[in-house]
Amino acid sequence: MKRFSKVTMMTWVFLVAVHMLFSAPNSAADRDKLSFLTRGAPFEMPEIKTPVFPERTVNIVNLGAVGDGLTSNTKVFAEAIASCAEKGGGRVYVPPGIWLTGPIYLKSNIDLHLDEGALLLYSREFDDYPLIKNNFEGQAQYRCTSPVNAVDLENVAITGSGIIDGSGDAWRPVKRFKMTQRQWDELTGSGGVVNDDGSIWWPTETAMKGAEYLSSLKEKKNISAADVMPARDFLRPVMIRLVNCRNVLLDGPTFQNSPAWNIHPLMCENVIIRNITVRNPWYSQNGDGLDLESCKNVLVYASEFDVGDDAICLKSGKNEYGRRRSIPTENVVILNCKVYHGHGGVTTGSEMSGGIRNIWVSGCTFIGTDIGLRFKSTRGRGGIVEMMYFNNIHMIDIKNEAILIDLYYERAPNINSDIPPVDEGTPIFRNISFQSITSINTGTSIVLRGLPEMPIGKINFNNLLMTGQSGIFCSFSEGIEFKNLDVFVQENPVIKLQQCRSVQLETDRISQPDGVFLTVSGEQCADIVLYGRNFINNPPEIVYSDKAKVDAVVVRDTYN
Numbered sequence: 001m002k003r004f005s006k007v008t009m010m011t012w013v014f015l016v017a018v019h020m021l022f023s024a025p026n027s028a029a030d031r032d033k034l035s036f037l038t039r040g041a042p043f044e045m046p047e048i049k050t051p052v053f054p055e056r057t058v059n060i061v062n063l064g065a066v067g068d069g070l071t072s073n074t075k076v077f078a079e080a081i082a083s084c085a086e087k088g089g090g091r092v093y094v095p096p097g098i099w100l101t102g103p104i105y106l107k108s109n110i111d112l113h114l115d116e117g118a119l120l121l122y123s124r125e126f127d128d129y130p131l132i133k134n135n136f137e138g139q140a141q142y143r144c145t146s147p148v149n150a151v152d153l154e155n156v157a158i159t160g161s162g163i164i165d166g167s168g169d170a171w172r173p174v175k176r177f178k179m180t181q182r183q184w185d186e187l188t189g190s191g192g193v194v195n196d197d198g199s200i201w202w203p204t205e206t207a208m209k210g211a212e213y214l215s216s217l218k219e220k221k222n223i224s225a226a227d228v229m230p231a232r233d234f235l236r237p238v239m240i241r242l243v244n245c246r247n248v249l250l251d252g253p254t255f256q257n258s259p260a261w262n263i264h265p266l267m268c269e270n271v272i273i274r275n276i277t278v279r280n281p282w283y284s285q286n287g288d289g290l291d292l293e294s295c296k297n298v299l300v301y302a303s304e305f306d307v308g309d310d311a312i313c314l315k316s317g318k319n320e321y322g323r324r325r326s327i328p329t330e331n332v333v334i335l336n337c338k339v340y341h342g343h344g345g346v347t348t349g350s351e352m353s354g355g356i357r358n359i360w361v362s363g364c365t366f367i368g369t370d371i372g373l374r375f376k377s378t379r380g381r382g383g384i385v386e387m388m389y390f391n392n393i394h395m396i397d398i399k400n401e402a403i404l405i406d407l408y409y410e411r412a413p414n415i416n417s418d419i420p421p422v423d424e425g426t427p428i429f430r431n432i433s434f435q436s437i438t439s440i441n442t443g444t445s446i447v448l449r450g451l452p453e454m455p456i457g458k459i460n461f462n463n464l465l466m467t468g469q470s471g472i473f474c475s476f477s478e479g480i481e482f483k484n485l486d487v488f489v490q491e492n493p494v495i496k497l498q499q500c501r502s503v504q505l506e507t508d509r510i511s512q513p514d515g516v517f518l519t520v521s522g523e524q525c526a527d528i529v530l531y532g533r534n535f536i537n538n539p540p541e542i543v544y545s546d547k548a549k550v551d552a553v554v555v556r557d558t559y560n
Helices: 002-022 030-039 074-086 181-189 210-215 225-234 319-325 533-537
Strands: 057-059 068-072 090-094 097-101 110-114 118-122 131-136 139-144 148-151 154-160 163-165 200-202 240-243 246-251 254-256 263-266 269-274 277-279 290-293 296-301 304-306 312-315 329-335 344-348 356-362 365-367 371-376 384-396 401-406 428-449 456-475 477-489 495-498 501-506 509-511 518-521 526-531 542-545 553-556
Touching: 030 296, 030 329, 057 074, 074 090, 074 110, 131 225, 139 225, 139 319, 181 200, 210 225, 290 329, 312 329, 312 356, 344 356, 344 384, 371 384, 371 428, 401 456, 428 477
Parallel strands: 057 090, 068 097, 090 110, 097 118, 110 154, 118 163, 148 240, 154 246, 163 254, 240 263, 246 269, 254 277, 263 290, 269 296, 277 304, 290 312, 296 329, 312 344, 329 356, 344 371, 356 384, 365 384, 371 401, 384 428, 401 428, 428 456, 456 477, 456 495, 477 501, 477 509, 495 518, 501 526, 518 542, 526 553
Antiparallel strands: 131 139
């Protein structure tokens, strides 16, 4: 355990230093602090500055707001924001209380500040959220208006220690298998409807029939809001909608119970997200935490996520629509964040058709997520995901894969089917680095699943410690390097390679049941090198199949 102890100590020192830095109070030197945080990025990261607001405060109480949780304050919020903006901007102050409201529309140079004890509670009346042209899951479509809206703004913030609750439970369907019998009985007894096979509860019959109705409009051109109105209850909004904004700050609040995604910055630039908590029930459908889509120059740090879908997700549009928009998500730094429940801790895709590049994730901890680091796409998406760097990541009790790159998202891999030609719809994943990563009690350590026509390429793993049920599976991957790899698994083989080329593996610590260490399948397998004393002194058992050549694998003392 000598190496592990050293890695653990170095990582502990790093995290303590980062914690001390992030815990420092805000000051006039805040901009310099942000520069220090991003200076360690393995790519040229532009300077991000905290937005500055005029020294002006508008207290919603002075305009007649009532914080009893019963009185609607929608008009008061609109008046407060407009009044503050007309004077040049400043802080709209929300004091302690329960402030019921409908949608809020922010303006430039406005800081919506929720004090400790302030709960912004959104209306459960669907009529309060009119249908608008919007963007969801990477495509333009009609959706209901979001609880918080910021469109085409500059210098905008949501700050403070209060809570924003989107009343998402009034909107979301719930799958039966995700609940106990008692929970299910309470839910169905509260109203709503259940589908014919009893598997999903819906808040209204309109919501339940929404998908079927919308599919009937697929051939219709120039669809209007009136056309989709019969499916209105199905068209759940994201909670925090930020579109085409510059200089955005989210600092301090808890964002919870969103109808669909929680926070969705779209085509935004110079974004700082820090010290926030994002919560959704683990069973919440589309209950993502943070979805950065086609955004540029973003810093996310010292925040916590416990959600029902992907926690921190990078996107850039879907299929032809995303490629036509052609705005990548780029220059993103994510530091010292914690993720509890979620489908993935940090994820990309599957809507990544505009590309994703220059991403640095460091000092993060994932506890009990379904997957740790999750990369997903499929044929038809197109786009390039590259220059992503992950280091000092700690994971425990990951149900499925600690690291997953899957280009067959929501499709069953069938390598015997016809291989399509490479075209603009072929996704490309390359130049991704994973360093100093620990994953304890994991279902599967690493899975790389590329396409026959476009293998996953140039992936580097260095200084990994992984324990769990099974080890590593790679298919249609090339230029893969594993160095300083410590793997402790309960199943054989430790590593499976299918149609892989140019794979390097170095380790002196592998713990497995007696038996096969490596399986190699497919005639495309070549240039697979195992190196290190462990392989020289204890030759591994290797099984070849599906026309794989015996000379595809060589064992050497050192790699050259």
